[in-house]
Amino acid sequence: MTSSAIADAILDAAKKYTLSVYFVILFCGLIGNLCNITLFSSLKVLQRNQCAFYLMVASIVDFVLLLLVLPLRVTDYVFGYDPTKLSIVWCKIRQAVVAQFSLMSFASICFAAIDQYLSTHYNPQLRQFSTFKLARRLVISAIIILILHSIPFFIFFEIQSTAGCSIYNLGFSRYYSFVHFCVLSGILPIMFSGLSAALAYLNVRRIVRHQIPIVRRRLDRQLTAMILTKVAFLVVTTSPFVIFRIYQINRAAIASTNYIQIAVEQLILTVTSSLFYINSAVNDIILFDIFF
Incomplete structure (x- = not known):
């Protein structure tokens, strides 16, 4: 079997994987996030809880993120149709929104984990920093900062015949690869x-x-279990994607005739990308199950 035939077989496997796994992630993610949003907004004990507020924000963001990204990934991989390659407006909007929402999801989880640490601390002075008022301010501040952060995405993402919707500015391309993907979307949240x-x-x-009411103690345990589950999935599902991105950045350029390596890296990217989005999908069903 020739190298081109092997490469075609690998790419075909990547397409089949995308078609099957991404549909499952999308279906489970939308249902799981809706369950979480319903849970956090309906239970009175959680309505004024700052940790639950952070998790609800993360669920809303994850819901929109999955709905915005995965259907287009499927149509691109399987049917070869990607609106971002045809419309410059959609190219810029999609990339900016995806960047903002993905970072907002990570920020919400970090806020929730930090808040849960503060709210369960034995030191009353540290517990004073865990308030619903502060939670709303942090979320609003994060939204404003991320909107400003997304402005360069509107500027530097363009459509060209060589690579479609992508970054063609060298400086911002390096920032996007090193800082946005590796640091902001990987190392720091983890x-x-x-x-x-x-x-x-x-x-x-x-x-x-400590002399803490049983109801409060049980709620703290449940919320901590939710945070631990969320963080564990974040670490497990995000790390492979970040590691592979770091590898791609530092490896030597691949010759255009090395079909097998190109196909293998495409397959690995497909798998690690799916793991990245599993963090926004399957995890939410597990979080919902903790309370029931």
Whole structure:
């Protein structure tokens, strides 16, 4: 079998994987996020809880993100139709919105993990920083900052015949690859949320020793379990994508005649991308199950 035939077989496997897995992620993600939004908005005990507020924001953002990204990924991979390659307006809007919403999802999880650490801390001075008023201010501030952050995406994303909707400015391309993908969408969320969730877990284990009402104690345990689950999925599903992106940035350029390596990297990118979006999908069903 020739190298081109092997490459075609690998690309065909990537298309079949995309068609099957992305549909499952989209279906489960939309239902799971809707369940979460309903849960956080209907239960009175959660309506004024800042940690639940952060998680509800994350669910809303994830719902929109999945609805905006995955259907177009499927049509592009399987049917070869991508509106972002045909409309410059849609190209710019989609990239800017996806960048903003993905970072907002990560920010919400980080806020929730940090808040849960503060709200379960034995030190009353630290617990004072965990308020619903502060939660709303942080979310509004994050939205404003991310809107400003998305402005360069409107400017630098263009459509050209060589690569379609992409960045053709070298400086912003480096920022997009190194800072946006590797740092803002990977290293920072993993570090902040992971550390805060672990500390919150240790705090909850100490709660038994304090004179705290049983209802509050149970709620703290449930919310901490939700945060730990969310963070665990974030680490597991985001890390492969970030690692592969770092590899792509640092590896030497691939010769256009190396069909097999190009196809293999396309397959790996497809799999790691699906893991990246699983973080916004399957996780939400697990979070919903914790309360029922």
